[in-house]
Amino acid sequence: MxxxxxxxxxxxxxxxxxxxxxxxxxxxxxxxxxxxxxxxxxxxxxxxxxxxxxxxxxxxxxxxxxxxxxxxxxxTGDPEACWDAAETFIERGGDLGWGTKTTVNRWRETEVAASMDADEELLREAAAEHGQEVVDTGYAYHVKSPGxxxxxxxxxxxxxxxxxxxxxxxxxxxxxxxxxxxxxxxxxxxxxxxxxxxxxxxxxxxxxxxxxxxxxxxxxxxxxx
The missing domain is CATH 3.40.50.1000 (HAD superfamily/HAD-like)
Known part of the structure; x- marks a missing residue:
């Protein structure tokens, strides 16, 4: 089998x-x-x-x-904390990279995705401040909760x-x-x-x-x- x-x-x-x-x-x-x-x-x-x-x-x-x-x-995870991290990232000049009309995060329930063109260092810094982490899938940076x-x-x-x-x-x-x-x-x-x-x-x-x-x-x- x-x-x-x-x-x-x-x-x-x-x-x-x-x-x-x-x-x-x-x-x-x-x-x-x-x-x-x-x-x-x-x-x-x-x-x-x-x-x-x-x-x-x-x-x-x-x-x-x-x-x-x-x-x-x-x-699982803490989507509110992920979005708080994303907002901190944006407030500091970061750009999620998808433009204003996008479906990338529209139906995302537990995390936030940023384009591979986004400022990775700034994104990781913002995520860490909110107790979150970033995983690089090769297609996007994903802000997600530890664990x-x-x-x-x-x-x-x-x-x-x-x-x-x-x-x-x-x-x-x-x-x-x-x-x-x-x-x-x-x-x-x-x-x-x-x-x-x-x-x-x-x-x-x-x-x-x-x-x-x-x-x-x-x-x-x-x-x-």
Whole structure:
């Protein structure tokens, strides 16, 4: 049998130009084991992706700030403190970088995301003053509460669904995936992964982005035959 999966989205199921790779629609809908989507994006994005893949909506969003599983929603962290930090950042001349009309933070429940063009040092300074921290996913800087992580959220999701996290294969590309790698039974970083993900993973794949993920999933399917 194929193993259950916990999959990052950006940089893992996408192409280098940030598009969802069509192979996700070939490989995942008929995966004969649970599939968890674990992302830094706000809550609606992975829910929509699971819906269009025809998968149960078993979701970790906002770097672990949101868990949705078995019809149950759990929120963690302190969104008010995150926004206080963001406002301090803006008051000191910082810019979240998305312009005035944006959906990046519109539906974000537990954290605040800033563009990679934002002043990282100033953002981290403002976050620390409000007891928050910043995680760099390679696609945005996320102001979040300490203790919130994909790994902690994955443990909670497994408790809700009565899964064994040790049976899961995790795939990701960023420092926000390191905690998932530590919780899952086996982990793989795609070749485009950052240093933190590479250090935390069990294996680094030869190919990057969905090229690496697809090759792994095809190998897992072959092994299960």
């Amino acid at each position: 194929v193993p259950p999966l916990v999959l990052d989205i950006d940089g893992t199921l996408t192409t280098p130009d940030h598009r969802l790779d069509s192979r996700a629609f070939e490989l995942l809908p008929n995966w004969d084991a649970p599939v968890v989507l674990a992302t830094g994006k706000s809550f609606p994005y992975p829910v929509a992706l699971a819906h269009f893949l025809g998968l149960p909506e078993t979701i970790i969003a906002e770097n672990g700030g949101v868990v949705y599983a078995d019809g149950r929603t759990e929120f 919130v992580s994909k790994g902690v959220a994955f443990e909670l999701l497994c408790d809700i669904c009565e899964y064994d996290p040790g049976e899961f294969v995790a795939v990701g590309d960023s420092e926000n995936d390191a905690s998932t790698f530590a919780t899952a039974g086996e982990s793989y970083a795609v070749a485009n992964a950052d240093a933190a993900a590479r250090e935390a993973t069990d294996h680094v794949l030869e190919a990057g982005y969905m090229d690496g993920t697809a090759a792994l999933l095809e190998a897992l399917l072959a092994d299960a035959e």
